[in-house]
Amino acid sequence: MVDNSDLVVVVREFDAKKDVREVEEVERNCEVGPSGKLTLFTHLLGDPICRVRHSPLYLMLVAEMVVTKGQENQRTEIVGMIRGCIKTVTCGKKLSRNGKNLKPLPVYTKLAYILGLRVSRTHRRMGIGLKLVNAMEEWFRDNGAEYSYIATENDNQPSIKLFTKKCGYSKFRTPSILVQPVFAHQLRVTRRVSIIKLSPSDAETLYRCRLSTTEFFPRDIDSVLNNKLNLGTFLAVPNGLYDGESWPGSEKFLATQPESWAVLSVWNCKDVFKLELHGASWACRMFAKTTRLVDRVLPWLKLPSVPELFRPFGLHFLYGLYGEGPNAVKFTKALCRFVHNLAKERGCGVVATEVASREPLKLGIPCWKMLSCTEDLWCIKRLGEDYSDGSIGDWTKSRPGLSIFVDPREF
Template sequence: MEAEGVIVVRELDLKKDLLEVEDLERRCEVGNSGKISLFTDLHGDPISRVRHSPAFLMLVAETAKEKEIVGLIRGCIKTVTCGKKLSRNGKINTNNNTNELIKPVPVYTKLAYILGLRVSPSHRRMGIGLKLVRQMEKWFGENGAEYSYMATENDNLASVKLFTDKCGYSKFRTPSILVNPVFAHRLGLSDKVTVMRLSPSDAESLYRKRFSTTEFFPRDIDSVLNNRLSLGTFLAVPRGSYSADTWPGSDRFLSDPPESWAVVSVWNCKEVFTLEVRGASLAARALAKTTRIVDRALPFLKLPSVPELFRPFGGHFLYGLGGEGRSAGKMVTVLCAHAHNLAKELGCGVVATEVSNREPLKSGIPHWKWLSCDEDLWCIKRLGEDYSDGSVGDWTKSPPGLSIFVDPREV
């Protein structure tokens, strides 16, 4: 526990602090507009967004005299890929000449993540956010984290200023958050593509063999895929190449893949939190309601209706998106349609994902611009020495790759 002036920073006591923390969350609505805000309801579990991570902590800031909670912060630690190196594994024989087989392998680092920093509107510009960040970073360091990062919106100037000017973070990556509404009608899937559900073990094998060198890839991908919130991993292949009856397993599939394929996993955020759009005009609400009425009455028109976003709604998050081949983008579109239909069955309002701005498959992801964020901002800080083998050096200074792996546990 840390006391500085009239503010005490301590660990969350879930039984004691629940109601106060919920009230603080409600007063700290977030959104990308001055008039429309997005309220997050964590279902009475303030640490629900981090409790699925290997190590996590939530701190609260309270006034020393009144014992009023005026700030909070969440943090977690995991091991992820921060780069890759070339490794010589075994031998290959070409034209009777023996050569070393060289392939890229991941370089891992212990990474901490800060999320959910909140300060009561009545106690802002008093240094409370800075105290919370510093105390969380102390915990990160005590638990061996080598880097810390956080995500915020580019136009959240107060947050950006706090982390870059006062906490020593630097701007690192600017991925895109892509959000698509779930319509009242189902989306049709191409008859040229087969969508198969992979077992968690098959999905793990595929991810480790094809995507383990992707930035931010979690070393414990098996824990993610086997989590109860992970609704499955889905593979799209050309019609006729494979089916559930002829599926050979990921290892054999990757040894002789079809010309094009794509994969994505689905995470059930609805079980963790719900969202609610507030501040929309009556005219906007009426228009949205009209589109839903028409869509339900005439589903064959396939009207792109606006779901009920002005009451609490849930969503699904797509992660592990990737693929290969010239038609991979089109297959990603099919997978997104499949995910949309799954979300519709489970009563969700949106399907979302987050990808690198340079992601080659980004164009295949359907989304509505007004619901999405073109440039989310990730900032990073080096906490101590890099304990990797030296292949990467200082990760904070590395150029971005084509793709990133967004861990659904931190959404």
């Protein structure tokens, strides 16, 4: 045993040249979160900063345990890490007069996000997590962030206690993470719907026109849509409305839009990280394998099969879901079937999305309850004065809307 007086914890910036191996070891031994009796683990594919590096500002810190014995013997060990990023997002809206009409405009704020907080199992309850959070928040303030938020499972009591009791965060939003397995067979997409792939510029125009006042909408949406991990933005409209050459562009589309339509974008998490379920019983594994075999041998039965989730698997993340009209839910369902087939072609195990708990389009998003999280928890903290424009006051006290925009760079 090493006496506590011989232990020193140093928080420093991650060094990609020497820290990768130790960081990956800590990551491998830390579960992401519970899924019933199963445990989800993450594989970062050799890039520990992958989940934040696509944001405008980002940082990764590590907690290094320095063990000293006398003045000559000294060894170090990485026992924890934390990642953070900063961007500008919508935190509310204000009304501005446009001619005779009042037009809602977004109110922006500089928002920080903490993710990937990990502490080695053998070094927990030693204050290391708190030390990492405090160091990251200091960097947030130095870079002008006005708010900081985190996402955690609603039953992860150690994480909730750390942030709400010790770090001053308050419970803010409870979105739902919806996960659909990718089956061995293609899903049928109704012929009543045509699906059009939009250019990044058309997608940006559409999103800024319809979602710019939605909470957490990133002001740099153009960077998201032009990122190499973005697989495309797909618009569902009534069949026959446009042929291959008649797409008028988003501005004209919105000026003469059909009664119902829906849109979403797809982010390729498969090339960033992979997930793996641990803790499944032998019987559970055999059942899953049997469903896959039956699905391959008798594909015309369209039986739902359990993909191989007990080895590292990739996922596609759906974001920017929006629709209008009485059939928007049906159009959303058609889009989800389309992106399921896209994920199958690219070898993914699941398709996932995250939406507000009261999202109207939620009914059109297929999911398996055993893989999903019906109530994720977002906690928020005000780091300083709100410098946006003073029109919304304290964002932490605002009421939730029907929708939120979940940035795929932070999933």
